Amino acid sequence: MAGETSFPEPQLAGARLVVSARTYADFTPQASFDIKNCDVHKLEEGPPLQAVLTREEGLQYYRTMQTIRRMELKADQLYKQKIIRGFCHLYDGQEACAVGIEAGIKRSDHLITAYRAHGYTYTRGGTVREIMAELTGRRGGIAKGKGGSMHMYTKHFYGGNGIVGAQVPLGAGVALACKYLGKNELCVCLYGDGAANQGQIFETYNMASLWKLPCIFICENNQYGMGTSVERAAASTDYYKRGDFIPGLRVDGMDVLCVREATKFAAEHCKSGKGPILMELLTYRYHGHSMSDPGVSYRTREEIQEVRSKSDPITLLKDRMLSNNMVSVEELKEIDVEVRKEIEDAAQFATTDPEPPLEELCNHIFYNEPPMKVRGISPWIKLKSVS
Amino acid sequence: MAYLRSILRSGKNAVPAVLRREFHRTLPAAVQQVTVRDAIKEALDEELERDERVFLLGEEVALFEGAYKVTRGLWKKYGDKRIIDTPITEIGFTGIAVGAAMAGLRPVVEYMSFNFSMQSVDHIINSAAKTYYMSGGLQPVSIVFRGPNGAAPGVAAQHAQCFAAWYGHVPGLKVVSPWSAEDAKGLLKSAIRDDNPVVFLENEIMYSVPFEMSEESQSKDFLIPIGKAKIERKGNHVTLVSHSHVVSRCMDAAAVLAKDGIECEVINLRTIRPMDMEAIETSVMKTKHLITVEGGWPQFGVGGEILARIMEGPGFSYLNAPAVRVTGVDIPMPYAKHLEENTLPQIKDIVFSVKKTLNV
Numbered sequence: 001m002a003g004e005t006s007f008p009e010p011q012l013a014g015a016r017l018v019v020s021a022r023t024y025a026d027f028t029p030q031a032s033f034d035i036k037n038c039d040v041h042k043l044e045e046g047p048p049l050q051a052v053l054t055r056e057e058g059l060q061y062y063r064t065m066q067t068i069r070r071m072e073l074k075a076d077q078l079y080k081q082k083i084i085r086g087f088c089h090l091y092d093g094q095e096a097c098a099v100g101i102e103a104g105i106k107r108s109d110h111l112i113t114a115y116r117a118h119g120y121t122y123t124r125g126g127t128v129r130e131i132m133a134e135l136t137g138r139r140g141g142i143a144k145g146k147g148g149s150m151h152m153y154t155k156h157f158y159g160g161n162g163i164v165g166a167q168v169p170l171g172a173g174v175a176l177a178c179k180y181l182g183k184n185e186l187c188v189c190l191y192g193d194g195a196a197n198q199g200q201i202f203e204t205y206n207m208a209s210l211w212k213l214p215c216i217f218i219c220e221n222n223q224y225g226m227g228t229s230v231e232r233a234a235a236s237t238d239y240y241k242r243g244d245f246i247p248g249l250r251v252d253g254m255d256v257l258c259v260r261e262a263t264k265f266a267a268e269h270c271k272s273g274k275g276p277i278l279m280e281l282l283t284y285r286y287h288g289h290s291m292s293d294p295g296v297s298y299r300t301r302e303e304i305q306e307v308r309s310k311s312d313p314i315t316l317l318k319d320r321m322l323s324n325n326m327v328s329v330e331e332l333k334e335i336d337v338e339v340r341k342e343i344e345d346a347a348q349f350a351t352t353d354p355e356p357p358l359e360e361l362c363n364h365i366f367y368n369e370p371p372m373k374v375r376g377i378s379p380w381i382k383l384k385s386v387s
Numbered sequence: 388m389a390y391l392r393s394i395l396r397s398g399k400n401a402v403p404a405v406l407r408r409e410f411h412r413t414l415p416a417a418v419q420q421v422t423v424r425d426a427i428k429e430a431l432d433e434e435l436e437r438d439e440r441v442f443l444l445g446e447e448v449a450l451f452e453g454a455y456k457v458t459r460g461l462w463k464k465y466g467d468k469r470i471i472d473t474p475i476t477e478i479g480f481t482g483i484a485v486g487a488a489m490a491g492l493r494p495v496v497e498y499m500s501f502n503f504s505m506q507s508v509d510h511i512i513n514s515a516a517k518t519y520y521m522s523g524g525l526q527p528v529s530i531v532f533r534g535p536n537g538a539a540p541g542v543a544a545q546h547a548q549c550f551a552a553w554y555g556h557v558p559g560l561k562v563v564s565p566w567s568a569e570d571a572k573g574l575l576k577s578a579i580r581d582d583n584p585v586v587f588l589e590n591e592i593m594y595s596v597p598f599e600m601s602e603e604s605q606s607k608d609f610l611i612p613i614g615k616a617k618i619e620r621k622g623n624h625v626t627l628v629s630h631s632h633v634v635s636r637c638m639d640a641a642a643v644l645a646k647d648g649i650e651c652e653v654i655n656l657r658t659i660r661p662m663d664m665e666a667i668e669t670s671v672m673k674t675k676h677l678i679t680v681e682g683g684w685p686q687f688g689v690g691g692e693i694l695a696r697i698m699e700g701p702g703f704s705y706l707n708a709p710a711v712r713v714t715g716v717d718i719p720m721p722y723a724k725h726l727e728e729n730t731l732p733q734i735k736d737i738v739f740s741v742k743k744t745l746n747v
Contacts, residue, residue, distance in 0.1 A: 144523030173486020203479025367527035379699035
């Protein structure tokens with residue numbers, strides 16, 4: 001079946017355990033944390049106000065978020081060195097969203113997002129190596145260098161989409177397929193506060209609701225659509241209510257546990273046949289909209305600094321774990337060192353791997369097709385395409 | 388209407404007994420008269436039965452039985468799950484269909500008219516056509532977009548545009564434009580079985596036209612390959628290349644010219660992309676004269692592409708006269724009948740162009 005055989009098996013992000021000098025028995029194996037209440041719309045109740053975190057989970061979330069953070073910062077570096085070209089939309093600051101969502105769904109569920117997609121490519125099974133090599137346009141890239149930053153795919157992850165808002169009906173279509181095939185799977189459809197005003201999203205709300213499609217619509221509200229703040233773009237900034245007849249909740253997107261519990265709650269709603277549900281994640285991006293945007297003409301440096309010092313998702317998790325004796329400072333440092341090495345190795349690969357060969361220029365136009373001729377730049381140049 | 392009558396006459400052996408008063412003549416038992424509409428429906432029915440993953444969606448395809456009755460009976464047979472009525476939200480339901488295709492289903496999207504597909508063009512091109520390439524071969528999209536395209540009597544400017552050139556422009560899409568009932572059936576079945584996005588351009592004028600369907604074409608596995616043209620009429624003096632309803636006009640014009648001893652070779656393109664240039668070139672090498680005939684606008688049209696390729700290919704040195712295009716007039720389609728008739732190529736226009744090209 002299309003798509004079933006093409007993807008390599010996904011990696012479980014951040015699953016490796018750290019060996020520590022202190023024995024396992026010294027640490028608290030799990031703890032319960034209070035999490036913020038979610039505002040709800042057309043729902044009797046919201047997700048629980050407490051979340052249980054085990055040591056393993058904490059280490060995994062930490063490692064994954066740190067990997068995404070470091071990967072994005074390395075991409076920033078490579079972009080400034082002009083090794084990455086074109087569009088590059090970085091996710092640092094929003095890590096709790098990708099990691100929390102993945103913790104709330106199954107690997108066999110589906111997910112689609114827009115162009116700020118490197119974090120999701122990782123949580124959905126892509127390796128740092130193949131993500132970075134795609135950014136640098138090399139043959140070892142996850143899309144063989146053909147797609148770039150905005151067009152990365154893994155099994156049950158449909159990109160990486162460059163047209164604002166287009167991914168939302170696509171995601172509802174994936175959900176339709178889930179329902180049609182009777183698989184008890186759902187699709188998470190992500191979009192930003194900028195995309196939230198798109199007409200096709202409202203068309204999708206209508207059909208998803210009519211046909212009770214198992215999709216979780218998630219608005220990652222990082223307060224700015226490119227350079228336009230939410231108050232300047234939306235007549236109503238209560239994005240969790242904009243699904244109207246679709247129940248919604250507004251979630252603290254900087255707290256990975258909050259995101260996880262809300263996602264579990266939403267997934268339960270979907271899979272019980274109640275149809276779609278909408279989540280708004282309040283989050284923040286440290287970088288500008290893309291690498292060509294310094295990000296300070298429409299917001300203050302003070303604002304960015306304040307979020308970094310008070311609400312950083314990695315710091316939040318780290319503080320929780322340390323203050324509950326779930327992990328040691330050395331252990332986390334060790335993870336940091338390992339992550340740094342992984343990123344360095346990946347960057348090394350991404351800068352030394354060769355670009356895809358010119359002979360493959362025209363490949364992958366059609367699937368399952370005999371080789372065909374492709375018109376080249378002039379009538380004398382005859383090119384070939386294979387599936 | 389004169390045009391409709393001419394179409395009925397020229398459909399391959401269509402309605403011979405009635406028009407020629409040969410009541411004693413009967414058709415061989417296995418051959419049937421089938422309208423293009425019914426041929427399309429047969430194709431849909433057979434493919435829905437054959438593959439569980441195939442489903443139809445579009446406006447009024449289920450309970451209304453299709454705005455042009457193409458899908459009549461299918462909802463009663465297959466039910467809500469497989470024949471889905473959508474709200475009037477083209478970009479939304481096209482996106483949903485493409486997403487379903489990405490997840491492994493095989494949707495057939497109906498546009499009540501391809502004019503409405505303009506709202507969905509982003510999904511057809513950016514979400515469907517380009518995805519297999521952008522993903523380096525990871526994500527195929529098996530989907531068919533079908534519906535009436537081009538002129539229809541009296542529908543005026545916003546409902547009469549031909550999109551063959553628009554979609555034919557895009558790598559990653561296959562674009563098919565059937566003429567006869569056999570074309571419609573065989574090509575639609577191939578389109579649905581194709582693992583790539585296919586734009587299937589029907590035509591409202593042709594829906595009611597009956598054609599002979601051979602015994603072979605009545606089989607459930609009858610397929611016509613996408614990308615191969617068909618020579619509907621052999622001739623030695625001039626090559627006429629056309630697609631969709633205009634093929635009927637070319638056949639009529641050929642019959643008129645035959646009386647003057649001019650034998651036209653009429654090529655039915657069947658597929659716009661990938662285009663069968665080999666068939667055109669082979670014909671041009673024989674006839675040494677080429678005229679493309681289409682209903683669409685002239686600028687950047689199907690004919691323009693054919694002529695450019697003839698210039699660049701082996702056919703050029705065989706031409707005894709410049710190749711020309713016969714097209715719709717370069718204006719939005721008017722409503723008044725006389726104006727509308729003079730906006731599309733008529734038999735006399737084709738005859739005139741042939742005689743000019745042959746300098747007779």
